[in-house]
Amino acid sequence: MNSVTRLGIVGCGLMGSGIAEVAARSGLDVRVAEATTDAVEAGRRRITASFDRGVRRGKLTEEERDEALTHLSFSHDLADLADRQLVIEAVAENRDIKTDVLRALDKAVEDPAAILATNTSSIPIVDLAVATERPGQLIGMHFFNPVPVQRLVELIPALTTTQETVQRTRDFAAQLGKHAIQAADRSGFVVNALLVPYLLSAVRMAESGTAHPEDIDKGMELGCAHPMGPLRLLDLIGLDTAQAIAESMYEEYKEPLYAPPTLLRRMVAAGHLGRKSGRGFYTYEG
DSSP states (O other), X not given: OOOOOEEEEEOOSHHHHHHHHHHHHTTOEEEEEOSXXXXXXXXXXXXXXHHHHHHHTTSSOHHHHHHHHHTEEEESOGGGGTTOSEEEEOOOSOHHHXXXXXXXXXXXXXXXXXXXXXXXXXXXHHHHHTTSSOGGGEEEEEEOSSTTTOOEEEEEEOTTOOHHHHHHHHHHHHHTTOEEEEOOSSTTTTHHHHHHHHHHHXXXXXXXXXXXXXXXXXXXXXXXXXXXXXXXXXXXXXXXXXXXXXXXXXXXXXXXXXXXXXHHHHHHHTTOOBGGGTBSSSBOOO
């Protein structure tokens, strides 16, 4: 099977920029599409800043950074992804937005055998697949934040996804140096199905006053050897993203443990989204 050499990415937020960075360092021709010129420039700055941090920390040389940047190009027109062999959408965790993007990509990408991958963390893959004219070539490819550090990728075939698409996507994950695990097309897949109830339990514990956020986190860090406590992890993920995942999982399973707690909903409504807004369960500067 031929390796992917021309990759497209739609969305250059935290996830999209991380995927682009890893792919560029792997030597792929990476084209990133964003909705507006301003968003394109913001994405370019985000990726460049990450490369520069890598140089300062000794993770890569200046020559490696400069070489990786030559593999990146940017656009605000999905038509510029026409020649891509695989395109990953990494837009907001919203069913309608993702459906619209994948329908547009289906029309824009010329090769009928090209794979369309969605980085959704909770939306049923089949719902997105049947919105396109190539349901056999659509698959879930769920990366983890921060993408340059986390080695795992979840592959989620829909009922419509061909086995060839699964294998080609698995091979592509290996090109990026990622370890792929496969999950059934059920909301939450493997990792979030286990992780989200744990995170929501921590929110309920803080909400009830059982313990302060710092003590909840230290309990899991020092008592269970977790590298990061659940509330700090929620701040890193983004409380709005966590709420969207929980809502999607609750919609599918109707299990109370997946229902977003009131405190989480109120924090999202207040704009306290975690690191990206400067305030969540903790406050952040810069």
